Amino acid sequence: MSAITYLEAIRLAQQKALQDDPRVFIYGQDIGGFGGAFKATKNLAKEFPGRVLDSPISEDAMVGLAIGAAVEGMRPIIEMQFADFSTCGFNQIVNQAATLHYRTGTPCPLVVRLPSGGTPGGGPFHSQSMEAIYAHYPGLIVMTPATVEDAYTMLLEAVALDDPVIFCEHKFLYYHLKADKLPETVLPFGKAKIARQGRDATVVAYSAMVHEALAAAEELTHDGYDIEVVDLRTVRPIDTDTILASVARTGRLLVVGEAWPWGGVAAEVIARVATEGFGLLDAPPQRLNAKETPVPYHPALWGTHRPTASSVANSLRQLLEL
Amino acid sequence: MTLGKASDSDGPRATKHSPEVTRENARRAYRIMLEARILEEKLAVLYRSGKIVGGVFLGRGQEALSVSLGIHLRRGDVYAPLIRDQAGRMAFGDTILDTMRTYLGSSLGSMRGRDGNIHRGRPSEGYHAMISHLGAMVSTVCGGLMAKRFRGETGAVGGTCIGEGGTSTGSFHEGMNLAGVEKLPIVVVVANNQFSYSTPNDRQFACNDLLVRAEGYGVRGRRAVGNDLMDCLSVIGEAVSAARSGEGPQLVVADLLRLVGHGEHDDASYIPAAMKESSLGGDCLDLARTTLLEKGWLTGEEAADWQKIVEKEVEETSSKVLREPSPDPSEEDWNAFSCLDSQQNSRYPEERQ
């Protein structure tokens, strides 16, 4: 088997979900014969006639349809063409899907796939990372896989869960990440993972930023530092235990996120460590996020707007000197 | 078929209702279409050679419809073009230079590398900068027109375009309904190019004809032949005059084909050959040239000259812009606010706070 990309893992997970569970269907723009803007559903419409359908450009109605079908016991997967357009379905996601189980006791098992994050030239409306916004709402599971293996297993898990899942798949990882084979076992749901062991500082990251953090950790080995990297995998629920255990080992914390800092995942991690593990810290916890402007179009601006291996390494050096 | 108001108002085109298209307007429209076409061909080349990053979305085949809205608007009007409106933008005053700068991310362009490609405009001059989210611009144009109404300014018109796919959004529906309720002088042009990216019309809407929607919104509906410059000029010209003279919102629906992929990454293989060979697939630029030549409004020599002049301008502009500075991240203030400085402190003097 040739190497499997992160994108192909997402396609294969959907194929398996369709195969294994007759309740699954996929609805989204251009996902039928065309196979989707990124080809995440390539050939699936042919393989599963009538279950992979082109939708009108109607995000609000697409999510509403998924909610109604989920109530009837179906397991819909909604593909947003880009995460950014999910704002047009925001009301249905946060006010209907997220509240349904709490209000009525009826579960709302659906998955909204968000092709997320920046790519060069993507600009303000094709680059957004929306995990913090959705994680804000109780009732929504928010997944942010960083590896090919997680993209596959977590998407299958998302379909199996009884709650609405916002599945943030990173476009920058689509083609770059490759794995030789897909895993057969799954990490427990909601568990973070130690992506790299170390003793001098902890970097907590998720999605594409895990790879920037790993590269930064590698760079710091030349300075004689040994950095631990925690991959959150899901941002809601958030695995505070794994984070605290890591900080207990290292005493220093840097949280990295591609989204904006304000009220975001990094802020949440730091708040939890500060309140539950203050005594574990040898230095004030730090965060590194995108700059606080819309995501810029020009690749030179974009490359500075988001955290990169070198800006993570710089932040780590500062943290280690505190 | 009972189409109500929409069909009542959609009289035989270019006869009963349609004003004469002047020689001057037709020549100007053709010249702009040519500029848009040649400029966009260059943009595609720059994209393929990796100079433009992200995407390139062209309006090939839609220039006649697009130019016909831009050309009937004037200073003081509000214009919100969309993806395939290079021609309309140029008619409204956008330039080859600023288009190139925006696509190439030059720091000298109106968007300063912060936004790119079709996401450009100069809102303070009535030229709105589209966001990607389809349908969103209908209501912003309405807002511009409301402001003029509040200030007692009369005679201004708002114009915006959208593809048939974009008409499926909640935003489009809300915007149209609001325009109808407020009886605003807005002209909304729907370019029904039969495919929204890869999605054919039968997966986009279930009515036989988008024009019937005009009735539902309580606005005047008109039909134009999307690749016929004379018809587009005449129908949209009349829609703009009607809006300007207080007759309320106007919805123009035109059938056509885009003669390129959704973006330059897309080969549009989903468009059936038969459709391309039908009258919908006729290239509006060729058709316009033939018409102008037949009418004696343009000579073959002029057409050839214009072609050369525009090609030269596009080439020169491209080489110039390629040498222009990119935005320098270290000089950016990374500040999205106008009332706060880059340290997020208020820019207002103490007394005001």
Ligand SMILES: Cc1ncc(C[n+]2csc(CCOP(=O)(O)OP(=O)(O)O)c2C)c(N)n1
């Ligand atoms: C609300 C929203 N959802 C999805 C998209 C992604 N998208 C960009 S263009 C496009 C197709 C647009 O089709 P249409 O409106 O018919 O215009 P055309 O491209 O045919 O000119 C889609 C789905 C978007 N821009 N906005």
